[in-house]
Amino acid sequence: MTAENKRKDMNIPSQQDSQQLVSQPASQPVCSDVIIIGGGPAGLAAAIELKRLGVADILILERENEPGGILRQCIHDGFGLVRFNESLSGPEYAARFIDQLKELKIESRTNTSVLEITPDKKVIAASRQGLTTYQARAIVLAMGCRERTREAIRIPGSRLAGVYTAGVAQSYLNLKNIMIGRSVVILGSGDIGLIMARRLTLEGAQVKAVFEIQPHANGLPRNIEQCLNDFNIPLFLSHTVTNIKGRNRLEGVTVSQVDENLMPIPGTEKDYACDTLIISVGLIPENELSEMAGVILDPRTHGPLVDENYQTTVSGIFAAGNVLQVHDLVDFVSLEAERLAASVAGYLETDTLLSADFTPAEFIPIEADQSIAFTVPQHVSGQADFILSLRVRHPFRNCQIVLLQDDQIISSVKLRKAIPAEMIQIPVKSDDLVSREKITVVLEYE
Amino acid sequence: MRQTYDVIIIGGGVVGSAIARELSRYKLKIAVLEKELDVCTETSGRNSAVLHAGFNNRPGSLMAKFCVEGNSGFDRTARELDIPFKRTGKVVVGFDEEDLAGLKALKDQGDRNGCPGLELIDHNRIKELAPFLDGEFALYSPMTGILNTFTYTIALAENAHQNGVEYFFDREVTGIVRTDQSETGINRGSPEYEIQTKSGKSLIKDGLSRTPYEHFRTRWVINSAGLNADVIARMLGNSDYTIYPCRGEYSILDRKLAPYLTMPAYPVPNAKTGGLGIHLTPTIDGTILIGPSAEYIDAKDDYASTQSVMDLLIEDGARIFPPLQANSIIRSYTGIRPKLVSKNMGGYADFLIEERDTYPQAINLIGIESPGLTSSLPIARRIVEMIGQKEYLQSNPDFDPHRNGILCFKDQTRDRQRSLIQSDPNYGEIICRCETVTRAEILAAIRNPLGVSTLSGIKVRTRAMMGRCQGGYCQTRITELLMQEKNLQPQEVLYLRNSSNMFTGRVRDI
Numbered sequence: 001m002t003a004e005n006k007r008k009d010m011n012i013p014s015q016q017d018s019q020q021l022v023s024q025p026a027s028q029p030v031c032s033d034v035i036i037i038g039g040g041p042a043g044l045a046a047a048i049e050l051k052r053l054g055v056a057d058i059l060i061l062e063r064e065n066e067p068g069g070i071l072r073q074c075i076h077d078g079f080g081l082v083r084f085n086e087s088l089s090g091p092e093y094a095a096r097f098i099d100q101l102k103e104l105k106i107e108s109r110t111n112t113s114v115l116e117i118t119p120d121k122k123v124i125a126a127s128r129q130g131l132t133t134y135q136a137r138a139i140v141l142a143m144g145c146r147e148r149t150r151e152a153i154r155i156p157g158s159r160l161a162g163v164y165t166a167g168v169a170q171s172y173l174n175l176k177n178i179m180i181g182r183s184v185v186i187l188g189s190g191d192i193g194l195i196m197a198r199r200l201t202l203e204g205a206q207v208k209a210v211f212e213i214q215p216h217a218n219g220l221p222r223n224i225e226q227c228l229n230d231f232n233i234p235l236f237l238s239h240t241v242t243n244i245k246g247r248n249r250l251e252g253v254t255v256s257q258v259d260e261n262l263m264p265i266p267g268t269e270k271d272y273a274c275d276t277l278i279i280s281v282g283l284i285p286e287n288e289l290s291e292m293a294g295v296i297l298d299p300r301t302h303g304p305l306v307d308e309n310y311q312t313t314v315s316g317i318f319a320a321g322n323v324l325q326v327h328d329l330v331d332f333v334s335l336e337a338e339r340l341a342a343s344v345a346g347y348l349e350t351d352t353l354l355s356a357d358f359t360p361a362e363f364i365p366i367e368a369d370q371s372i373a374f375t376v377p378q379h380v381s382g383q384a385d386f387i388l389s390l391r392v393r394h395p396f397r398n399c400q401i402v403l404l405q406d407d408q409i410i411s412s413v414k415l416r417k418a419i420p421a422e423m424i425q426i427p428v429k430s431d432d433l434v435s436r437e438k439i440t441v442v443l444e445y446e
Numbered sequence: 447m448r449q450t451y452d453v454i455i456i457g458g459g460v461v462g463s464a465i466a467r468e469l470s471r472y473k474l475k476i477a478v479l480e481k482e483l484d485v486c487t488e489t490s491g492r493n494s495a496v497l498h499a500g501f502n503n504r505p506g507s508l509m510a511k512f513c514v515e516g517n518s519g520f521d522r523t524a525r526e527l528d529i530p531f532k533r534t535g536k537v538v539v540g541f542d543e544e545d546l547a548g549l550k551a552l553k554d555q556g557d558r559n560g561c562p563g564l565e566l567i568d569h570n571r572i573k574e575l576a577p578f579l580d581g582e583f584a585l586y587s588p589m590t591g592i593l594n595t596f597t598y599t600i601a602l603a604e605n606a607h608q609n610g611v612e613y614f615f616d617r618e619v620t621g622i623v624r625t626d627q628s629e630t631g632i633n634r635g636s637p638e639y640e641i642q643t644k645s646g647k648s649l650i651k652d653g654l655s656r657t658p659y660e661h662f663r664t665r666w667v668i669n670s671a672g673l674n675a676d677v678i679a680r681m682l683g684n685s686d687y688t689i690y691p692c693r694g695e696y697s698i699l700d701r702k703l704a705p706y707l708t709m710p711a712y713p714v715p716n717a718k719t720g721g722l723g724i725h726l727t728p729t730i731d732g733t734i735l736i737g738p739s740a741e742y743i744d745a746k747d748d749y750a751s752t753q754s755v756m757d758l759l760i761e762d763g764a765r766i767f768p769p770l771q772a773n774s775i776i777r778s779y780t781g782i783r784p785k786l787v788s789k790n791m792g793g794y795a796d797f798l799i800e801e802r803d804t805y806p807q808a809i810n811l812i813g814i815e816s817p818g819l820t821s822s823l824p825i826a827r828r829i830v831e832m833i834g835q836k837e838y839l840q841s842n843p844d845f846d847p848h849r850n851g852i853l854c855f856k857d858q859t860r861d862r863q864r865s866l867i868q869s870d871p872n873y874g875e876i877i878c879r880c881e882t883v884t885r886a887e888i889l890a891a892i893r894n895p896l897g898v899s900t901l902s903g904i905k906v907r908t909r910a911m912m913g914r915c916q917g918g919y920c921q922t923r924i925t926e927l928l929m930q931e932k933n934l935q936p937q938e939v940l941y942l943r944n945s946s947n948m949f950t951g952r953v954r955d956i
Contacts, residue, residue: 063876113876124860126884128871131864149916151777154697156753159779161941161948171922172949178925178936179953203953247747248946264753275950288880 033057033348035123035136037114037289040069042321043142044097045334049341051104055348059134060101060108061125067101067108068094069144070167071330073174076195078222082331093330117293119314137351138344141290141304141312141319142337145283145326147192150244153281155187157244157253166192166280173199181276185253186210187241191219191328191421193280198227200278207231208272211239211255213262216395218282220328220421240264241277250275283326293317300374301325307363307377308386309343309353310336316351318344325376325389328423332389339387354381364436371396371443373420382433388426392443395419399445401426405434418443451475453833454641454664456619456678458482459490460595460822461814462670463602468826470609472839477662478603478611479643481618481674482943484898484906486599489672490819491906492749492781494696494727494735496710497591498817499536501556501564502722508797510559512821512828517561517589523823527601528851529593530730534709536590537572539581539766548714549585556587563588578706580766590710592730595819596906597851602822604895605849609842613896616944617643617660622667622681624805637807639667646944667808668829673746673784675812682808687798689813691746692783694738695755699774700914701732706769713766722816724762726770731881731909736763736770738781742789749780776914786813797821799828807836852890852907856882877927878920880913888924892931899932901925902942 033055036043039062047058060067071079074090081087084096101108112127123134147165164172164180170192172178184205186193189212197207210228215238217224228235236255242264243254252273256264285303287295295304296313303324304312310320320340321333347353363379368390376389388403396418403411403426410432418424433439453469455462458480466478482488497520500513524531540549549566556564565586572581607613621642626635645658669678676689712725727735739755756778764770786795798812809832811825818825833839855863855873867874872886891907892899904910904924911917911924925939925948936949 063879111875113879115876115882126863126867126874126876128867128874130867130874131860146915147918149776149918151916152773152775152914154753154756154772154775154778156751156756158750161946165918168918168921172925173953176922176926177953177956179950180948182950242753243750245750248941248943 029122029133029135031135032059033136034059034138034140034344035134036060036140036142037117037123038062038069038142038144038323039064039067039108039110040142040144040321041071041094041097041330041333042144042323042337043067043069043140044094044101045337046140046142046320046341046344047106047108048097048100048104049338050344051106053341053345055345058106060106061112061114061123061134062108062110063113065110067098067110073167073171074195075174076199079330082329083334090330097334114289117289117317119294121293121316137316138347139293139317140340140344141287141295141317141323142321143286143289143323145285145322147279148282148284150277150279155241155244158246160244160246160248160250162246162250162275163244163277163279166190166196166278169196169278170199173203179203179205181205181250181274183208183274184276184278185241185255185272185274186278186280188212188280188282189217189219189224189235190280190282191223193278194219194223194227196278196280197233198231201231201233205276207233208274209233210235211241212237213240213258214238214420216420218421221419242269244277245271250277253277283322285323285326287323290317290319290323295319298374298378301376303376305378308380308384309346310340310377311343311347311353313360316347318347325374325423328421332423332425336389354383358383362436364433365438366441367438368441369443372441375441380439382430382436385427385429388428388441390424390426390441391422392418392420392424396443396445399443402442402444403428404440404442406437408434410434410439449475450638450663450665451477452664453477453666453668454479454639454662455668455670456641457669457671457675458485458603458613458615459488459670459672460486460599460602460819461490461672461811461825462668463599463606464822464826465668465670465829466606466611467602467609468823468830469833470606470611471842471845472830473842474839476606476611477664478606478613479617479619479641479662480613480615481646483615483900483940484903484942485603485613485896486596486906487902487942489781489784489815490599491596492696492779493595493694493816493819494710494725494738495593495595495729495819496536496727497531497593498820499556499561499564499587499589500559500817500820501552501561501585501587502715503555503559503794503817504796505555505558508799509794509817509821512797512824513817514560515824516817516820516822517591519823520591520593520820524593526847527598527605527849529597529601531591531593532730533589533591534728535575535586535588536710536712537567537576537579537581537584537586538712538714539572539579539584540714541582545714546583549583552714553585556585561587561589576708576711578767578769579711580768592710592728594730598819600894600896600907601849601851605847607895608849609845614643615896615898616645616647618646619671619678619681620644620659622678625663637665637805639664639808641667665807666833669808669810669812670814672814673782675784675810675814679810679812682805682810684802684805684810687786687812688788689746690785690788691743691748692785692789693741693743693748693780694783695751695759695778695780696735696737697756697759697775697778698729699734699736699770700776703734703769703774704728704732707734707767711766724759726763726767731912733776736760740783743782746782749782751778751780777912777916783815784813785815797825799825799832801832852887855884855887877923878908878910878913880915880919881909883908883910883920885927888927889931892928899928899934900940900942900946901928901948904928
């Protein structure tokens with residue numbers, strides 16, 4: 001046991017603890033202009049940009065003992081190509097922001113878990129120093145996402161040791177120095193699964209195959225190349241795990257081909273002996289706190305419904321990063337959070353963002369056709385330029401994404417290829433809007 | 447050879463633990479032998495966690511008698527053992543005339559069994575009681591309640607332990623010999639048995655192999671081995687019974703759906719299947735269970751879920767509970783009923799509790815299936831009575847019926863939470879985010895009085911890792927705490943049973 005943990009368990013307050021041990025009474029909340037929930041890439045970028053824009057009173061609440069979020073366990077490189085024009089590891093990418101955070105003297109409270117957010121922007125958080133109520137003028141939701149589990153996708157079979165989500169496996173290997181198994185099957189071609197295929201191989205495990213239920217890969221092409229092809233790890237599309245076998249530790253899995261409705265085809269079962277199954281079947285934005293504050297979610301993204309200012313359906317509560325929509329690259333998370341910061345700064349000037357005569361009912365809805373999985377934002381006021389983010393449901397070649405209003409084309413972008421693994425971003429100017437009617441996003445292909 | 451016990455209980459399920467607790471009221475030297483690494487790992491921990499009222503069982507049966515008795519006494523038990531319990535009431539809903547006839551028969555049976563307050567209610571009353579349920583009419587039972595079967599069994603075991611009962615885990619009983627008889631069968635005195643146990647742990651520790659076998663001597667043997675009660679009974683010369691494993695699958699729904707269901711909702715039972723039908727049950731912890739199916743299987747340890755039943759649960763559940771959707775499922779599990787009736791016979795046999803002259807002071811409890819959870823304490827009192835008929839039981843003056851559980855931070859008011867953190871900063875560290883479990887609770891679970899050190903042991907004592915992310919956030923940090931506290935290497939961390947090793951070792955030696 002480390003000295004630190006011993007101290008904790010014996011209830012001996014550290015110096016830092018005893019300085020702050022005088023907890024404030026429940027009736028007097030700690031006030032801040034902006035409270036950012038989460039010190040991962042979105043929270044960090046939002047905080048720094050807000051400070052640059054002249055917002056002085058910012059507080060980040062982070063449950064881990066240091067900021068950086070999921071980047072802390074991403075020891076592979078490839079981060080920062082868009083944002084910094086160089087390839088960084090996750091911790092290096094995070095360090096760029098954490099250094100600025102220190103330089104700009106932005107306050108962040110680590111080891112602090114938010115328990116509740118109220119619609120009037122009170123935040124209740126627990127830490128070893130006590131239970132604190134904060135009152136913010138604006139809140140930035142930056143909680144990121146969680147992994148979908150074996151249980152959520154209801155794989156039949158036994159419940160036993162040896163089944164890990166890719167992120168949990170990554171945390172064990174990279175943060176805890178714990179090896180999870182020796183012979184591995186991976187379900188799902190999401191990026192973290194691909195990264196773990198390489199990581200486990202490099203640590204001496206035998207990765208037998210990656211199986212993907214969709215007829216297309218869900219990870220980025222560069223990860224398929226660098227993490228699977230370079231190590232001769234086969235990827236089987238239109239396949240899924242249909243049984244988990246063993247009693248105590250995993251002994252093997254049954255894999256089946258699936259039909260066009262993603263249903264297993266009887267007779268195609270094949271058994272793979274393995275002691276480890278890695279599940280990499282998607283991420284879900286973590287919005288339990290948002291819902292407590294009354295924020296309405298989009299069932300497609302599982303993130304809040306937002307306008308072009310990244311403002312949720314609750315005035316003064318904003319969202320960016322993976323809590324809003326699952327991104328492909330962290331660079332886009334940072335950029336999105338920086339755009340959000342500008343909106344929050346604008347909001348703080350008058351405690352509203354939109355012209356006084358605007359009512360929420362007047363939002364212009366954005367609707368997408370069947371080929372498009374979702375759009376963010378889901379509605380706009382029409383008062384500001386914005387970037388429309390979306391993902392396609394299936395891969396397309398030589399296609400065009402067209403934004404229509406009143407049957408008129410207000411914007412369009414041609415793409416040589418569009419794949420579900422990559423987020424597509426289309427800049428839209430408010431001047432391009434021709435009316436207050438709904439905007440329709442259509443994918444046209446040959 | 448260990449010293450001689452007065453009573454050895456085989457099996458640390460809810461019944462074994464209740465017997466241990468009730469016997470600890472007397473001056474007896476008692477031990478519990480459990481083949482797994484914790485209490486409540488099989489049938490006792492894998493059911494609907496409902497405190498039944500007793501209308502499902504045949505009038506005059508032990509099941510009916512014990513169930514009604516166990517139900518009425520439970521408020522006091524819950525207070526003594528500091529466990530959460532709620533009398534939610536329950537509805538058995540029907541849709542057609544045949545169902546109505548079944549409900550009337552059920553009410554009649556319940557009335558004869560002495561279940562208080564049973565009522566036949568109409569559609570409007572169903573909607574008043576449970577607005578999101580469907581059904582034309584229902585039997586309403588106000589006495590039915592919900593509890594956490596892990597917490598209850600653990601509480602019984604901990605209370606027994608604090609009153610002097612010794613728990614031995616990882617001791618599978620492999621043989622029982624009556625030692626007070628000479629080879630020619632002539633008794634040398636009062637009955638005495640020698641029980642051989644086997645450990646499933648790796649036999650090589652510190653380079654030395656050790657024998658996996660141990661021997662325990664006892665004057666009384668109580669066979670409450672659940673699924674293996676027939677195997678143990680055979681060791682006691684009773685080969686008359688066979689346990690037929692009948693698997694039931696469940697799924698657990700996200701707590702977001704909890705506001706839609708306030709009480710258990712059952713269909714009208716089909717007498718033939720030997721189960722109560724696929725029903726919905728709110729848990730005391732704020733989720734909802736759906737299940738169980740009923741499927742006779744060959745193996746007593748096949749806890750696998752199947753695709754067809756997982757699909758069926760959603761389909762059947764949505765019939766009486768329309769808000770149910772596939773994506774509300776956060777986990778599935780299965781349990782196995784130790785049935786005394788085969789698939790062809792169907793239905794229920796009564797609980798069997800017997801002591802034979804050929805093996806005096808050896809009591810077999812066989813076929814303790816539903817309502818075994820509700821009946822656990824009355825069954826235990828029956829065992830006390832049976833022993834008391836043979837010998838004078840002297841009260842244990844130090845017996846304390848009260849036991850304190852792990853305080854649940856999430857359930858406290860904000861003011862109480864505030865003062866908890868001030869008294870122990872470990873309450874300020876949230877380890878499991880979905881279920882809001884603090885470091886203080888995890889540490890209390892790791893330091894549990896029974897000495898259990900599996901990951902699952904922490905899970906069932908705190909609800910950590912039981913939420914919608916299934917440990918995605920907290921499992922790594924709980925593992926780390928467990929390793930620190932118990933001084934374990936990664937390869938020694940077990941999920942639930944022997945050989946359920948979570949890890950193969952370090953990535954790099956340190």
